Amino acid sequence: MVSKNPAQAVGLxxxxxxxxxxxxxxxxxxxxxxxxxxxxxWRQGCRVA
Incomplete structure (x- = not known):
């Protein structure tokens, strides 16, 4: 899973x-x-693709 560390690295x-x-x-x-x-x-909880 790629998530927590990259998000934190860019301030998200x-x-x-x-x-x-x-x-x-x-x-x-x-x-x-x-x-x-x-x-x-999914974007903001809604499936978009």
Missing amino acids: DDRGIIEQGRRADLVRVRVDDHVPVVRTV
Whole structure:
């Protein structure tokens, strides 16, 4: 999971952890033949892709 440390590194302290009260920006990724493929994207808790 890539989340908490990168978010903190760029000053996004309200992100990076999945818990109640946090922003829900999530990306679900699958790896096919060593290539990451985005499967689903949620922004502010709503599925957008």
